[in-house]
Amino acid sequence: MVPLFPKSDASNRHIAVIGTYTPRKCGIATFTGDLVDQLGRFHPEIAFDVYALTDPAEALDYGDIAGEIMADERADYARTARAINESGVDAVWLQHEYGIFGGDHGDMVCDFVDRLAAPLILTLHTVLADPGEKQRAILTHLLTRASQVMVMSRHSADLLARLYGIGNERLTVIPHGAPDRPFGRQRAFKGYLNLGDRPVLMTFGLLGPGKGIEHAIEALPAIVERHPDVVYRIVGATHPNLLARDGESYREGLQALAERLGVADHIEWANRFVDTPELLDQLEACDIYITPYPGLQQSTSGTLSYAVALGKAVVSTPYLHAKELLADGVGEFVAPGSAQSIAEAVNGLLDAPDRLEAMQRRAYAKGRETIWPRFADAGAALVEKSVAAPRIPAARLFATPGLSGFTTMCDDVGIFQHAIGTVPDRNHGYCVDDNARALMLMNLADGFDARDADAWSRRFAAFVQDAWNPDLKRFRNFMGYDRKWCEDCGSDDSNGRAIWALGHTAVHGCNEDLRWWARGLFDAALEGLADIDSPRALAFAMLGAALRVEGEPDHAGALALLERGGAVLDGLLNAVRRPDWAWFEAVLGYDNPRLSQALIEAGRILNREDWRDSGLTSLAWIAEMQTSATGQFRAVGSDSFYRPHEMLPFDQQPLEAQAAVDAASSAFRVDPARRWFDHATMAYRWFLGDNDRGAVLADVATGRCRDGITPRGANRNCGAESILAFQLAHYGVIALAHYQQPESGGDILESQRIPQKPTAHIR
Missing domain, CATH: 3.40.50.2000 (Glycogen Phosphorylase B;)
Known part of the structure; x- marks a missing residue:
């Protein structure tokens, strides 16, 4: 990695x-x-x-x-x-x-x-x-x-x-x-262009009907009458789209107009696209820059910025950019489509050289605000x-999260699903998914005394128990704030997670009574899994079965579930994967590493090296997919869920980082390589700000966690799923560090300040 x-x-x-x-x-x-x-x-x-x-x-x-x-x-x-x-x-x-x-x-x-x-x-x-x-x-x-x-x-x-x-x-x-050039060099550049001392007007840009040049040409007779030496320089090629469609008919029409008005000898046409250095030289030679645009919605004109920065008097219609840049006497405004207005403004400036120079100096002073050094500094x-914030220091990595953010999401029923910011949102009630995860956290969390741990554990266990529908042999999922179930049967995923939590509690529950309860409900719920073939639901249930076998190695139902689930996952992987897509499905969804983790656990327990190796290979692939070029964890974005063979970066969700931590822990048990610890810690650092947006999602002091990373940064909401993902990921990475300790001679624990108390493994 x-x-x-x-x-x-x-x-x-x-x-x-x-x-x-x-x-x-x-x-x-x-x-x-x-x-x-x-x-x-x-x-x-x-x-x-x-x-x-x-x-x-x-x-x-x-x-x-x-x-x-x-x-x-x-x-x-x-x-x-x-x-x-x-x-x-x-x-x-x-x-x-x-x-x-x-x-x-x-x-x-x-x-x-x-x-x-x-x-x-x-x-x-x-x-x-x-x-x-x-x-x-x-x-x-x-x-x-x-x-x-x-x-x-x-x-x-x-x-x-x-x-x-x-x-x-x-x-x-x-x-x-805009460029930063000296003020007042008209005479030198007029000489360079063989213009002598003639008054020079100028318009620049790709020619097209939207430039309003015909109105400036119509103003020329009145200007020439007062200033017979004046020259109007029209610099720029015809717009390529217009040229492809109509040829030079627009330019030819302007030239015909000048002939009819008798001012053709007072116009110079530079019919070509000029690069910026040449444009600046052309601008330096002019006295008055004219932008007679009839449309007033143009919000940006680079050449207007250039003209002002070079200290040119500007006569312009009041389009948006001009209104802002030319305010306070920096330029002079004329009515759109009015040749008379243009003629009066130009003659007024040429008639009064002192007034013309004063406007030029005001323009030059205004241009100092936009010269390239100022633009570059602002850019x-x-x-x-x-850009994302700097990476977090290693010393912060393994601090134990507080629990106040977790407990404030709970009431006497269980844990609420969602929050608005950090405020629990009662409108969405509760679900067995989150209460099952909360029960798993109670099996592991430091920070409660035995009495409080028992009380919290029983609260979440009671929710899972009440979710059980014995008639259907399935768990309900959603409960409203009124304590009424919203359904008779929850999703396959929620049933898989309930089995997972029961398997975990059967081994790691805080007392024997709780462990006894979990074993009984686990056994009763196995029957309802017979017709579930959803890959993730099977993976969740398999992780519970693997834990159940840890406590009871000959548990027939758990072993059968691992056998069936392993066959399904291995079959999917063999059917779908290709050289550039070593995965179980043609799309990437949520909780992705759990599929690999479940196959690794099934291979480990059932002595199926082929399953174990397939699990490791697929986990290495998804780990690579979720590692950015800068070495950060980049969770599969929810935008990817329905797009075959693609991974999009947003929105990134905490559940994915937790899954990466836990799957790496399972991988390390069968393949004790340092890379798995490195990947797990990389995924955990994602919570703490080492991510694509430098967004700190987790507050270690309270144990809260925000709901993910959007393109604009952190989602401010702190729902139960996110809080629990952060909390469980912490205990998962601590457990993995302790597994790794013999391999590292203890240097990891010591150098990273990892708590010395061994912690139960989350699977």
Whole structure:
């Protein structure tokens, strides 16, 4: 279980970046390139792997990047997500715009982010005020997966708060970055472009009807009348999508308009896509930058940020980004679609050179807030805010959990199923699943005197007893808060867990009376298992049978159950497994290691080496599947449950970590290798914060545990299943450490401060 990559720390971050990328000709590609270049320049401690979204129609050389994603190929997203997870990155930074991902409105991005294990940083280049149903669904899904969200305008942040409920703890506004160049070099760059001392107006961008350039051209006659030397430079190629559909008809229409108005000689066309350095040189040569966009919802314009940072006077329609960046006299606003308004604003500035220079200086001062060093600092801070916390110190690993969090989940009936935060939720009542687990905990827990241990044990035993339906030979599962059973027969799983708890109590109950009761109900319940063939229910019952045999080696019913269950599990494994999928089923579900653990126990007790070896092999496979590239435990996510031959990382649940601990303990009994102890402790550390989100789930002081890890961190609820999984995992890893002690010469117990009291093994 050696990690492929060492875990990064604060001085060495490793980030995967997803988006279109240079040399692709689009604004987001330019932004992604700037993001990587500028953070790499000012924060070299951050390393980037770039995965570029590509269009098969474009054959581009992306240089030395980590990979490409064909935007319309669903399999490419799955392949890339797997590669990113295996690379052990600290976070994934995804650039989102609806048009750059494949599928309906770009919905292939949703399945992609579901597969990513590292924290997700989401940059939203567009936040729509009135999204369509599909657009809203996509963004909602992305926001549920994102650890941090970046937007470039306050307006976008307000929309996210109003429409999607995103709070400041996950939302950061970082204005679009811009270059840091000296102020006032127009004359030098005009000379470079052979423009002399002419007043220069400029608009830049991929040409299309949404740019409003026709209105600026319509304003030129009035501007030329007052300033006959003026030149309007229109820099940029026609948008490739428009070019593919309509050719150069839009540009030709603009040129025809200029001819009709008699201003064609006052326009220079730079009909090509220019890279950032050339764009900056072009901007430096202009006096007034014009953005006459008719649509007012554009929340980000990189070239507007560049123009302001270079100290250019800006005449603009009040679209969203412009309203924020050009406020307080930084620029001048004009009415959308109004050539007269543009002409008046431009002439007003050219008529008054002092006023023009004052506006340019205000723009330059404003631009100091967004220059690349400031942008890079903000981006680096966002990375640190997103990545998982540092690993826990070993000294905290084996502290004995308190029990107050456990007891406050209980009343005189038993333990409640669920909680809202740390408050027990009476609405969901009780279940035999949790009360059976609670009984097992009472068989093991330190911290109670004999009288209290007996009282708590009898409370949970009474619940299990009352759950027994002798007419059906099965256990009920769910009971309401009114103490009425909600069913006559519980699920196969709940019946398997009840048998398991009875087998455990038959051997480890706190007194002989309790052990006698457990033996009797175990024997009575065996008959009801005859028609159960659910793999997990069988595995749970087999673990109870293995314990029953420990106390009574010739128990015929328990041996028969192990024989039948072992045959079923071994048959499933042989039928389903393939070279890359050494498992019992085509899907991964919950409590996965229990299947291997049950087969190991059956092989051990029945002297079936083939079953034992199959159990060990399958357990090694699931252990590898649940080990991240950074050497952390990554529990099979609940999103995986119905997806054949896939493992998705969220939501991760405590039950899986406990199962990994206990299965490793069973494996060590038949294969005393250090790797099983290492895997068990890795799984236990998951509770304490050594996980994909650095989320501390377990509170050792109270013994509470949160309900799992979501893409955004810990689920705040502390239900019975989670509390019991943490508590039982603790005693399981302590027991395994004591089993391992002879192999290690005692060094593990001493170096890890493991309690010296031997503890009963949980199986």
